[in-house]
Amino acid sequence: MGFIKFTKGTSLSDKDRKALQKLLTDEKKKLQSALKEVDASLSVLGAGKKAKKKK
Template sequence: MGIIKFARGATLSDKDRKALQKLLAAEKKKLQSALKEVDASLSVLSGSKKAKKKKK
């Protein structure tokens, strides 16, 4: 995602504001799904470590 820099006192038009909100919402969804995948992977890994500890 690119960097958006605003000058002091700059304003967005309604069209630009809606487009930016749509873009940020899409990025948020991507990050949330990636976070869920990472959490699932971590839970699987921590579960396998716990199972190994129990066997000893």
């Protein structure tokens, strides 16, 4: 993903604003799905550790 630098007084056109919003929404969805995978992995690892402690 690229980096966009905004300076004071810079404004986006409607087209650019919508494109940027779409890009950010897509990135957010990707991050949320990755976070769900990480949470699932951590819960599996956490359950394994808890089971070992009980023994």
